[in-house]
Amino acid sequence: MTLGHCLCGTVRYEIDGPFATMLHCHCSMCRKHHGTAFATWVAAPLAGYRMVSGADDVTRFQSSPGFHRSFCRHCGSVVPEAMEAMGLVIAPAGNLDGDLGIIPQFHMFTGSKADWYTIEDDLPQFAEYPPEFGLQATPRPPVATKPGLTQGSCLCGEVAYEISGRPMRMYYCHCSRCRMGRSAAHATNVFFSADGFQWARGAGLVRDFAVPGAQFFGVAFCARCGSEVPRVSAERNVVNVPAGSLDTEPGVEPLAHIFVDSKAPWDVILGDIPQFAAMPARK
Ligand SMILES: [Zn+2]
Ligand SMILES: [Zn+2]
Ligand SMILES: [Zn+2]
Numbered sequence: 001m002t003l004g005h006c007l008c009g010t011v012r013y014e015i016d017g018p019f020a021t022m023l024h025c026h027c028s029m030c031r032k033h034h035g036t037a038f039a040t041w042v043a044a045p046l047a048g049y050r051m052v053s054g055a056d057d058v059t060r061f062q063s064s065p066g067f068h069r070s071f072c073r074h075c076g077s078v079v080p081e082a083m084e085a086m087g088l089v090i091a092p093a094g095n096l097d098g099d100l101g102i103i104p105q106f107h108m109f110t111g112s113k114a115d116w117y118t119i120e121d122d123l124p125q126f127a128e129y130p131p132e133f134g135l136q137a138t139p140r141p142p143v144a145t146k147p148g149l150t151q152g153s154c155l156c157g158e159v160a161y162e163i164s165g166r167p168m169r170m171y172y173c174h175c176s177r178c179r180m181g182r183s184a185a186h187a188t189n190v191f192f193s194a195d196g197f198q199w200a201r202g203a204g205l206v207r208d209f210a211v212p213g214a215q216f217f218g219v220a221f222c223a224r225c226g227s228e229v230p231r232v233s234a235e236r237n238v239v240n241v242p243a244g245s246l247d248t249e250p251g252v253e254p255l256a257h258i259f260v261d262s263k264a265p266w267d268v269i270l271g272d273i274p275q276f277a278a279m280p281a282r283k
Helices: 028-034 176-182
Strands: 002-005 012-015 021-025 039-045 049-053 058-064 067-072 081-083 088-092 106-108 150-153 160-163 169-173 187-193 197-201 206-210 218-222 231-233 238-242 256-258
Touching: 028 039, 028 058, 028 067, 067 081, 176 187, 218 231
Parallel strands: 021 106, 169 256
Antiparallel strands: 002 012, 012 049, 021 039, 039 088, 058 067, 081 088, 150 160, 160 197, 169 187, 187 238, 206 218, 231 238
């Protein structure tokens, strides 16, 4: 049995498994909802899925006709979705504990992949759904952007932001809090000075969750759709932008994979980007 939970610990669930499918999804909806380069999902028989706590704390958002995305209303973590017609539960792997007895099998929606993310493994890639899913992709209109600004928005579009000024750095963070907060293999965070940051709309919909006892760690998300959005740290004068929320290029390349000693057992890090066990000392 596998245990799953949100970042704040309110929403808890059990999945008996076995997990039959594990995939990385690069679609624009997963990227925005999780705020990451891609989401990693596992599927298991629905009969073996039980909510342990927090069922009343889950908000559901219809992201496309007949398809919902659920999240904890306190911390924004993605919550598994019951696919009644298929008899399956689809769970975000970043919120599951331990070895899942399965490793990722393929990438889907690589036709929608973020330009700043390079797929380094040899797993099969599908531009949209694999043919055997028998599903049609939902087209999404491109988001209008203004030149000279870094811009982003949530999945429902109610929250949007603009940043002037250059990014300071970009990291892939594999720490357990980022995995739970982004409900993904890792976060991809781009840091800017807070001086040039402003909400373009929807500031009143932004919810903030600070991890109790943590010096700085927290997340911000849209209360309506649950998408991860930038979090301003006033005490450090920086804003941490979840790269999956960007509608423009980040303007910087990922510098490093950090906290790789905390990575998920099923997460394989390939490629030439430097890896650090924890946080590297800053130059
Ligand atoms: Zn939560
Ligand atoms: Zn997706
Ligand atoms: Zn939203």
